[in-house]
Amino acid sequence: MKLFGYYRSSTSFRLRIALQLKGLEYENVPVNLLKSEQKGDAFSSRNPFASVPMLEAGGRDRAQSMALIEWLDEAYPAHPLLPADIEERYTARELAYAIATELHAPLNLPVLQYLKNEYGKSQEEIGEWYRHWLAKTLDPVEKRLAQLGTGDFLFDKPGLFEVVLMPQMYNARRFDFDFSAKPHMTRIETACLSLEPFQRAHPDNQTDNPE
Known part of the structure; x- marks a missing residue:
């Protein structure tokens, strides 16, 4: 997995916590929001939202932090982030x-x-x-x-x-x-x-x- 994010982005921070809690290994790929790197063609062509985080996993680029967190819980059910009840x-x-x-x-x-x-x-x-x-x-x-x-x-x-x-x-x-x-x-x-x-x-x- 590759996590494209910015160190101080709250949504990137969410994904890092989720990945860590679930014990999943990933490569961190910085995207500098202050330099608007997320708006460049190289990034926005892969993620039309032109936002972080983006997770490259299973041959697909995935965006939107809340959807990503629930996807992680479904794709990797060990160490669930949501309770059973x-x-x-x-x-x-x-x-x-x-x-x-x-x-x-x-x-x-x-x-x-x-x-x-x-x-x-x-x-x-x-x-x-x-x-x-x-x-x-x-x-x-x-x-x-x-x-x-x-x-x-x-x-x-x-x-x-x-x-x-x-x-x-x-x-x-x-x-x-x-x-x-x-x-x-x-x-x-x-x-x-x-x-x-x-x-x-x-x-x-x-x-x-x-x-």
Whole structure:
């Protein structure tokens, strides 16, 4: 497998965590979003979405992180990311898709660049935009976690929800989002960061991280 992604992309981060949790080997192929490499013909001819991540697997190029995560779980059933119980699967999807569908679109790089370049918004104003939309979704996610009475993870081990949550929390902290009123979320974050799969997938540990 070859994973085409960017070290700080939340969707690329998702795929790295999923691959690590499932114990699947892959080659990391950096795509520099700041240089718009994803829009070049060499990449966009293979992935019409011109976005990361893209996974080359089984002789096919596959895109869209959430579809990829579920494909991985079906194609490689060992170490499942979704629980066996149908109600628990629903809960994992409810929380994961709340983050993936409500937050990625308004908070991704092209939108932030558009706010800056087309509307002349300052970095401070962009930060306010970012934190507003984070709160709109993460506040109810935290309330749901409180209702469920979670421990270190949503269920007995990290899965789909943690795969989606951790990259969003990483990006939220870059924009100084306040997690002080989110003990369930931060407890899950601490537990995940103690595990090798999350450490290996972390942006700080990627070869294309310039720092």
